[in-house]
Amino acid sequence: MRKFAVLLLSFFAILFILSSCGGGTDSSSAEGQAEAPKSMVAEPEAPIEVSADGSTVTVRLTGDDMMKYNLSRIEVKAGQKVKLTLTHIGKMNKDVMGHNFVLLKPGVDVEAFANEALKHKDNAYIPAGMEGDIIAHTGMVGGGESTSVEFDAPAAGTYKYICSFPAHHITMKGELVVN
Numbered sequence: 001m002r003k004f005a006v007l008l009l010s011f012f013a014i015l016f017i018l019s020s021c022g023g024g025t026d027s028s029s030a031e032g033q034a035e036a037p038k039s040m041v042a043e044p045e046a047p048i049e050v051s052a053d054g055s056t057v058t059v060r061l062t063g064d065d066m067m068k069y070n071l072s073r074i075e076v077k078a079g080q081k082v083k084l085t086l087t088h089i090g091k092m093n094k095d096v097m098g099h100n101f102v103l104l105k106p107g108v109d110v111e112a113f114a115n116e117a118l119k120h121k122d123n124a125y126i127p128a129g130m131e132g133d134i135i136a137h138t139g140m141v142g143g144g145e146s147t148s149v150e151f152d153a154p155a156a157g158t159y160k161y162i163c164s165f166p167a168h169h170i171t172m173k174g175e176l177v178v179n
């Protein structure tokens with residue numbers, strides 16, 4: 001009789017283990033289900049996206065409180081329309097950590113341009129009289145702000161872009177490569 005009780009107990013123990021395993025499976029599949037809509041909502045946006053017909057390139061550039069862009073190289077094709085949005089993903093004010101995107105013409109001395117730009121705070125650090133050195137530029141943004149610019153990709157070649165906020169061009173720089 002006692003043996004029977006032990007048997008019965010172990011039978012229930014096995015049942016319990018089996019059911020808890022089953023529960024484990026259930027919860028993991030529930031997690032799997034929870035992940036699916038999450039990834040649909042989050043839908044990671046590619047920093048560079050080409051339209052289906054190939055005519056337009058959307059560029060999602062970011063700048064942070066550490067004086068860094070997310071992209072140091074942007075590749076496009078000649079003639080494509082470039083829609084660039086710069087988002088400041090930091091928290092700092094634009095007076096101390098402002099960011100912009102300035103695409104320079106080939107042959108422009110970046111150092112000389114940046115040294116002139118820093119004198120033009122009242123013009124969002126776009127140096128008056130040097131517009132001829134610029135292919136395209138955005139406005140200046142602070143933490144949490146965005147700014148956009150649209151331009152046609154210039155002729156094939158490599159072009160430099162910088163943030164013209166004082167001293168930012170040292171780390172906030174990159175190349176637009178037009179194929």
Ligand SMILES: [Cu+2]
Pocket residue numbers: 063067097098099100163164165168172
């Ligand atoms: Cu900057």
